[in-house]
Each structure stands twice: as structure tokens, then as C-alpha cells.
Amino acid sequence: MKEKELRRSLAVLPIGTVMKLTNLSARQIRYYEEQQLVMPKRSEGNRRMYSLNDIDRLLEIKDFLDEGINMAGIKHIYDEKERKLAEKQAKLEKPLTDKDVRRILRDEFIAVSGLSKQDEFSFKHNNNF
DNA sequence: CTTCTGACA
DNA sequence: TGTCAGTA
Secondary structure (H helix, E strand, O other): OOHHHHHHOOOOEEHHHHHHHHOOOHHHHHHHHHOOOOOOEEOOOOOEEEOHHHHHHHHHHHHHHHOOOOHHHHHHHHHHHHHHHHHHHHHHOOOOOHHHHHHHHHHHHHHHHOOOHHHHHHHHHHOOO
């Protein structure tokens, strides 16, 4: 399920093909790029190259527009989507430090050990997990 | 022949 | 958004 995503993100379609697949004019496709709604790659000759994901996005943009949403609104939708995605990755890719692990284990041990307040105090100041 | 940037009767 | 110009 990773090879498939790779292919969908490969930018290999020239604007002419994109025009036929989306029924959008070159003017519109370039304009949406100016509005940061799509960011196609560029070939060595400075030609825009789109991926299948770009096609989906352009089609989606066209739908949003038909629903009466303006450029700013669509930009906001994508910006918000990126913000939430970055938020999730930040939490998933933040490994616990040894210090965090030791603190968690210690607190959990104290919680179930039945130690008195005085014992807990001694424990916290003598152990070196 | 296709695409690019810039501009606007 | 369309379209024309002058390029690459």
C-alpha cells in the first residue's frame, strides 16, 4: 500500500493532459497554482508536471468552486488540513526520552505500591531507576 | 507542436 | 477567465 501512493505522487503529466482530464483551461490551472492550491513539479525545460494526486486536487478544487467556496476559503481548507496532519505526526514521531520513561515507571510504581507519604518521599529521593 | 510568462483592446 | 505575443 506504499508503492501505490508513490505512483500517485509521481509528477509525469504535462498541462495539456491535465486540461483534458479535468476540463479546466490552462489559465485556470496556472491560476490555481498562483493561489497555492496545487504545486506541480517542473521539468528541466521549466514545464509543469502533474501527478495523479494533483489531478484529484484540481478536480476537488473545481467541486469546491461549484459549491460556492472562493479561493481564500479553499486555501484555508488545505492549510487547516496540513496543520492537523503536522500535529499528528509531531505526536507520533516524538519518542520518549529515558528521563520520561523513568518518571513514568516511578510514578506508576508509587501509585500501586501502597507506600506511605513518608515512604514515597524517601523513594523519590533515593531511587535511581 | 506544446508550454511559459506577462499583459490587457 | 479568455486570449494574444514572443520565447524556449
